Amino acid sequence: MKRCLPILIVAVILAFSQLASSQEDMTVIAPDAFGKLTRPAATFVHDQHNEKAGVEDCVLCHHGGSDGVQDPESSTEGIPCADCHAVQPDKGTTGLSKAYHLQCISCHEQSGKGPLACGQCHVR
Numbered sequence: 001m002k003r004c005l006p007i008l009i010v011a012v013i014l015a016f017s018q019l020a021s022s023q024e025d026m027t028v029i030a031p032d033a034f035g036k037l038t039r040p041a042a043t044f045v046h047d048q049h050n051e052k053a054g055v056e057d058c059v060l061c062h063h064g065g066s067d068g069v070q071d072p073e074s075s076t077e078g079i080p081c082a083d084c085h086a087v088q089p090d091k092g093t094t095g096l097s098k099a100y101h102l103q104c105i106s107c108h109e110q111s112g113k114g115p116l117a118c119g120q121c122h123v124r
């Protein structure tokens with residue numbers, strides 16, 4: 001047991017440091033749910049993007065919801081969009097690709113800043 005303890009401590013520290021740095025290290029969005037992407041993965045340097053864009057409120061993007069209704073108040077940071085948005089959506093729900101496009105592009109349109117063209121996000 002005594003021998004295992006240092007290994008255990010290292011494992012715990014590693015697990016936590018990975019959690020803490022996950023969005024800091026993010027440079028593109030490429031959820032596994034799509035399988036093989038047909039376009040280059042969209043550029044999104046999470047922390048740098050949000051700093052430049054001046055968006056501090058996590059809920060703006062990490063919104064919650066259930067039973068077909070969006071809840072703009074409940075924060076779901078850390079939960080992948082794909083957990084709630086299916087690649088092949090049921091009728092009346094927003095599919096995964098549309099969820100990203102709507103959220104990203106509508107803010108860029110509204111703020112008059114940020115990329116709108118396919119190749120500016122799906123950079124080759």
Ligand code: HEC
Pocket residue numbers: 029030031034036037038039040041042097100101104105108115116117118119120121122
């Ligand atoms: C503001 C950024 C942005 C713009 C502009 C944008 N996309 Fe996307 N797109 C995304 C994100 C984010 C995803 C989900 C993650 C990924 O696929 O990289 C995505 C996913 C996709 C997917 C599904 C995943 C795949 O590669 O098969 C397709 C297809 C796609 N976009 C095509 C387009 C086309 C065509 C245009 C232009 C009409 C476009 N996108 C414009 C951000 C953007």
Ligand code: HEC
Pocket residue numbers: 022023026029031046050055056057058059060061062077078079080081082
């Ligand atoms: C402009 C939109 C936006 C804002 C604002 C935003 N995020 Fe995110 N975040 C995303 C997207 C998109 C992803 C990728 C989600 C996915 O994989 O489906 C993500 C992923 C994450 C992840 C998971 C990282 C990983 O590698 O799995 C965490 C944790 C996270 N965000 C935390 C936060 C916190 C905390 C805030 C507020 C300080 C925040 N986010 C603000 C868009 C945003």
Ligand code: HEC
Pocket residue numbers: 061062063064065066067068069070071076079080081082083084085092093094095098099100102103
């Ligand atoms: C806890 C579940 C959950 C998570 C996580 C989640 N969503 Fe949603 N989202 C919903 C529900 C429920 C709706 C309403 C039904 C629908 O449109 O599918 C919705 C609706 C939307 C809509 C449509 C809004 C409209 O006005 O039509 C967009 C865009 C969207 N989500 C983007 C995202 C993005 C991008 C992420 C990840 C950063 C995300 N969602 C994460 C549950 C979720």
Ligand code: HEC
Pocket residue numbers: 029042043044045048049052053054055060061100103104105107108111113114115120121
């Ligand atoms: C709440 C508003 C908002 C949302 C949501 C948003 N953006 Fe942006 N984005 C901006 C603004 C504002 C800028 C311009 C920042 C500047 O002044 O350079 C920007 C700039 C960018 C840029 C240019 C490079 C950079 O990092 O500044 C990329 C790429 C980008 N956004 C991708 C995305 C993607 C992909 C999503 C969806 C996952 C997204 N954005 C969601 C507001 C937003």
